[in-house]
Amino acid sequence: MKFRLSTPADRAVVESLWDYCFEPKEDPFFQWYFTKYYKPEQVLLGEEDGEVQCLTHLNPYTLRLRGRDVETSYVVGLATQPAARSSGAGGKLLAAALREMRQKGQYIQILMPSKAGFYQPYGYELYCHQWRETLSLDALRPLTEKNMRYKFVQSFQAWKDLKQVYDAYTKSLSGYAVRDEASWHSHIEAQLAEGNIVLCYDGEEPVGYAFYKLGDPIIYAGEFIYSSWKGKKGLLAYMYNHRSQGDVFQWNEGLQDQSYRFYPDGKKGHETIPFMTGRIVDVPHCLEAIPYAKTVRQEMVLHITDPLAEWNTGWWKLTVDNGCGKVEKTTCRQGVSMPIGSLGLLVWGAVQAKELAFYDKLRGTKEELAALQEVFPPTSCFINEWY
Known part of the structure; x- marks a missing residue:
């Protein structure tokens, strides 16, 4: 399969796949999106024999991650022609999106999954959940x-x-x-x-x-x-x-909110919903882009495996000093081992190292886990972008 960015001439097929997979053309959001927001150069197409088989929109965003602004793309509207489904086209498209973002100098990625189980094997882990509150008026x-x-x-x-x-x-x-x-x-x-x-x-x-x-x-x-x-x-x-x-009011809000404890009946109308995944595009550049506590002085070796981006798989030495991180390839073969998705959860601060180890999502010694805890302390994550 060949991949390329779309042009204005591809608008019909882009709209057609969105109409087939998401909102119909008559929907107000569809009309707004393709009239006001859509840009052809932000859509990545996958083709076989000259026919578009799959596509996704890479909408640019700035995230504030651990207090620092980081440029990213939001993977939106990933759609595959019905005949191309179950062929591996989705995974190939995600890999192509990672390559495209890396070329643009974007080292993290976000994606709202319709089915998280499809994306998790590819390194997309949920970094943000929300409360969904439902109360009678x-x-x-x-x-x-x-x-x-x-x-x-x-x-x-x-x-x-x-x-x-x-x-x-x-x-x-x-x-x-x-x-x-x-x-x-x-x-x-x-x-x-x-x-x-x-x-x-x-x-x-x-x-x-x-x-x-x-x-x-x-x-x-x-x-x-x-x-x-x-x-x-x-x-x-x-x-x-x-x-x-x-009759009923329903709303979403961040997990940091604790007021549900004071609702008239705290047993009802309060649930957790998965919301957004985060994905590392480029390990060394990502770890050098985020900030660290100025009091942290650590050096560690990380063994990362990535099913989509071969440039991330390998052994990396991370040195943290005075709020900055430096990453380089290393010949050392002793250190913490984890898949790319676990590293993403540490970077976002959604899950602590000791918790990832408990769930067999990383392996390391007690001392290595303590170092990871210091380098990647937990954060309260929130995002509410839908497109």
Whole structure:
């Protein structure tokens, strides 16, 4: 199979596969995506005998990872023609995407899996889960906050207030997307194409916002962000006022939130959902791109295996000093052994080394595990990008 970036002439087949595998062409999001957001040069095609068999979109993003901004691509809309499925085309396309990103100087990758089990053997591990909360609108009453002001967002003009709340929410988190003016423009346009946006104010201070949809018994918020407990209660009060338009409110939020402990019935309506995978594209460049605690002084040998990117497989020496990492190939054959997916979980801080060892996802001595714990301390991960 041959791979290449698409051109404007490929638009029909790109749209056709999205229509077949995801939203139909009549869907508001489809219309917005291919009118406002789609760029042909960000789509990677796989061809056999001149026919497109598979494709994926590589949408550029900036992630804040352990406090540092890192450029990446979000693998979106990975689609395969029905006749090419079960042929290994998906794995070949993922490998080609890794090569393409490496050439661009992007050393990590994110992907939202429809079926995590398909991607995990290829080194894609879930670094971010979310809570999904589901409460009846009547049950929201004890959680509401009065005397708040609301603004129904209908244009891009409110982006600075949305950004202020988002930046406050993500301040202590890792793995999230950095949103600038252009990305806020896209988020607002996309949401208004298929739903609503409300901003919540405490006086003149924006303290919460929600992207939500009406029209069904379940009112669903795909993004529910607040800068304080008062802001969250203000948003819940706004949703409580929709009792004539729905029965249930459902929303997603980061695992760092613990307020479910104080819901009227903490046994109901609270579940964990898998959300985003992270994948290392290039081991040495990735480990040199992320920051480390300035107090850490460590040198370790890592043996990495990668089923898709042969350039990652091998023995690497990582030296950490004064907040920086240096990586080089080594002839040493003693050190920690792990697949590329486990290293990704350490880099994102989603799982600690001792936990990975418990689940047989890496092997090392007690001293080596302690060193890994120091180099890759856990973080609270969050991301809420959908495309």
